[in-house]
Amino acid sequence: MTLISLADCCRRLYIDPKTLHHWLSLAQISVQPHPLDARLKCVTQQQLEQVAAAHHRALSVSVPPQTSADASPTNGMCASVLSDFVAQTMRLTEQLASLQTHVATLQNQLTRLSEQTHLEQAGRASASQASGEKSQKSSQEKSEESSQQKSQKSSQEKSEESSQQKSQKSSQEKSEESSQQKSQKSSQEKSRQSSQQKSQQPSQEESEESSQQKSQEEATDAPTPSVSIDRRKHPRVLPLVEYVTQGTYVVISPELGRLECSPDSPEWFTWLSTLPSFRFVGQHGHFTAFRGYQCSSSTPWWAHRQIRNHSHKRRLGPTDQVTVASLELAATSLQALV
Structure with a gap:
């Protein structure tokens, strides 16, 4: 088989x-x-x-x-x-061939991964550079803003000090003048009394004239009473002074409407002397100006603004110093605090 x-x-x-x-x-x-x-x-x-x-x-x-x-x-x-x-x-040859193909695919995957990692590293580096530049710019802007604010505050403080010194000097001069006038008047009265005692024959006409002169002198010597503004006559809506265009301003009264007076004019100062407060909207900021209801011509105006639950004020001076330039300066200084 x-x-x-x-x-x-x-x-x-x-x-x-x-x-x-x-x-x-x-x-x-x-x-x-x-x-x-x-x-x-x-x-x-x-x-x-x-x-x-x-x-x-x-x-x-x-x-x-x-x-x-x-x-x-x-x-x-x-x-x-x-x-x-x-x-x-x-x-074995078949397995070797399959292993070679597998190694080739792994090499391709490694090259792709290396390229992706390089791209990610480049993106991170660019992002870190951009963030660094942004932080530098923000720090520079903050330092510039702080320096500007400091310079504005120093200029405002200097202006306030100069205005206070001026007001003190003017008050001192007024007090000196009033003391000189009083001394002169007292000397005149003493000389009159001595002349009357020597003559001892006063007449009724002379006595009437002297009494009239005394009353006039007392009226002139008496201090001017403070101008009181009736709160009930003024509405709750405040007058408005607003910047329009090209250096022009609009003056609006809640009682009379739009007024024809322009800022820094005689009509402007006479209108301000009748107000206890008004609203100002300028080129770079806004605020409320006030001086109170019991006030005189020498009572200073103040610029007020409420910022983040804090009250801020800037001194404007008496009525004759409230110009458009002083109002714009106060508005910019208050706006810098926002």
Whole structure:
């Protein structure tokens, strides 16, 4: 009986070992162990021809038949070992090829990741530079604003000090003049009394004239009463002085409407002398100016504004010093505190 190993069957049929096992199971053919080497599985020549005919396969050149009596075990073992070695080498080459393709894909992914990291680092560096420039600009702007505010405050303080010194000087001069006038009047009265005592013949006309002169002098010596403004005559809506365009201002009274008087004119100062307060809207800010209801011509005006629940005031001076320039200066100084 001729026996052929399964490896020789695969080579003669040009098929895979798995395919051979499948075809044998379909033909219901069982393999037989080699009589000398039980590790080798064999089929007979007739069974191989049956499988080839069933699947329309042509057998290759036949291998010298091995009988159970004269087949050498060494040749079968070498053939089986050689076939296994060839199969293993084929598998290893396939695995090596797949590994090479996998390594190539990994290298591509690494290059992409490195490019992405470089781009992210460049973006972060640019963002950090932009943030640094913004912080520098903001710090410079803050320092400039603080220096401007300090200069404005110092100029305002100087102007206030100069106005206070002027008012003190004027009050001192007035007091000196009044004391001189009083001394002169007292000397005149003493001389008159001495002349009257020497003559001892006063007449009624002279006494009447002297009494009239005394009353006139007392009237002139008496201080001017403070002008009281009736609160009930003024409405709750304040008068408005607002900047329009090109250095022009609009003066609006809640009682008389729009007035024709322009700022810094005689009509302007006479109108201000009748007011206790008004609203000013300038080019760079706004505030409420007031001086109270019990006031005189020398009572100073004040600019007031409420900023973040804090009250801020700037001195404007008496009525004759309330000009458009002083109003705009006070508005800009109060606006700088916002």
